[in-house]
Amino acid sequence: MKKPLLFLFVLFIQFVNSQELALVKKNAKIGYISKDGNFKIEPQYKSAKSFSEGLAAVEDNGKWGFIDTKGTWVIPATFNNAKDFNSGIAIVQKEKDWVYIDTKGEILKAPFSDKLFDFNNGVAFIRQNTKVGLINPKMTVVLEPKYDQIKPFENGFARVELNKKWGIINTAGKELVEPAYDEIGNYFKNTAWARKDKNFGIVSAGNFIAVDGAEKIWDFETQDLTYAKKNGKIGFIDLKGNWTILPIYDKAKAFSKNLAPVCVGSKWGYINPKAEFVIPPTYSDAEVFSTNGLAPVKEKNWGFINETGKLVIPTQYAITSNGFVIALFVQQDKGFIDGLARVKNEGKWGFLKPDGTVLGNQWFENAELFSQSKERNSTNEAAAEKPKTETKPATKPEAKPAGKKKK
Known part of the structure; x- marks a missing residue:
């Protein structure tokens, strides 16, 4: 009997560790809510970033470290800056140098690169002189630098x-x-x-x-x-x-759920693969359908329709692909993602459920998308640019190359 109980316990731990949390700002402080609408970590941080792979970068007295989904410090706040974890690796700034660390906070020795780049899809770029290659999380070169530029995976x-x-x-x-x-x-x-x-x-x-x-x-x-x-x-x-x-x-967007937004003149509707209008062009803008079968449509403001064209959530909201920190969002970020849509109403941000109710009946000064222990896409790219054109990393979690690495 002990083995089944142990198995269930492991499943429980995995469930807890994989729960999705969203970074929100309330009363000028940052905290994290879960999908039941309650605060998992109460607002207490001046600066923080979304969870990625179960860890979030948080600032404490001018230094950055990482907390887990319980709010416990896993990696002490000793860095001048920190970026998200991806493939078990994060880039942090220790004094003037940018380095890779693992989930224990230990610094990893990486092959020489003119810059450090975020991991994504299990690899990171290295740039040597004017050529770009790839390394894996074991800090092994999997592609010797040979290309002039590599776009994000x-x-x-x-x-x-x-x-x-x-x-x-x-x-x-x-x-x-x-x-x-x-x-x-x-x-x-x-x-x-x-x-x-x-x-x-x-x-x-x-x-x-x-x-x-x-x-x-x-x-x-x-x-x-x-x-x-x-x-x-x-x-x-x-x-x-x-x-x-x-x-x-005149305009069009991608097919999803066998429906594509198309624009005739200044009005948007939806066609099927036979080019038949399933939803007549009556909206001033329209986005693709999410996997749950709802799509954002705009009159003066934004609402949501189902696949038959019925307006199920009134057009009274603003939607956006940008939160209050620069983040890396998946496709269809203006619609429902994993059952929730981020919207703005009367200057406040919240999350809508498919039935139109507001998650936790709460609105926030700002809100990021929910994230969990999984890889996030990166807009990081490597190009053989000259050193003088390099930009220093911002304090926000941009997917730009980190600073130069010393030889």
Whole structure:
């Protein structure tokens, strides 16, 4: 009987450690709420950052350290600055130097790099002179610096530039698309859009297929259709580069739940993959549907509709992709994410439930999105820029390269 009890206890511990918390500001102090609407950590900090991988960077008397989801100090506040944990690694500033630390707060010895870069998707960039490569959390080089630029990894893939041509690599540093294109999009189902000279098309299995008349193509996201421009109008193409919906719209956004926002004149509605209007164009703006089947739509302010077009939450709110600290948000950040939508009402921020009620019936001076013990996407990118163009890291959790590392 002891083993089942131990197993249940471990499950309980894992559940507690993975709970989602949101950073909020109340009475000029920062605290953290859970999804039941109650404070898990009471507002008490002047400066703090969202949780990432179960730890949050918090300032104490001008120094930064890390707390866990109970508010207990796990890594003492001894650093001048600190960034989020990702892949078990965080960048911190100790006196004048930026270094990597693990979740125990121990400094890690990393291969030389002109700058330190955030980990993301299990790798971090290293830059030596004018070339960029990759290291893993064990501080082992997995890709020797060879590219002029590497864009942020998304779902395990990144765009790379070499000699002013673009391709795609994975986190092991393997080239999936040879750098042979003037522009390239994100990798989706072994496919990416690309531009070769003046021609836009699709790259799949190493072959480039020009899309008839395309002037611009946007990234594929959750479905096998993406929007593209031809003769100044927007339509949709499939993974093979075929026009499946003729370019007749003035603007468009991605398909989700088999519905895509499109704009005709100045009004937005939603079409299905057959180009039929399921929701007529009556709104001044519209966003993609979230996984829970609700989408933000705007009249004078923002509200939410369901997949039949019924307005289930009145258009009385403001929505935004930016909190009061610069954060790294996932797609559809203007809608419902994991069951809650962050909105603004009469100068205060709160979280809506799908039924339109406010989480905990509380409004805050500011609020960040809920985060838990999982990796967050990073807008950090590595390029072979000259040292004089480098920017120092801000005190906010921007995904910019940290300062120079000493040899």
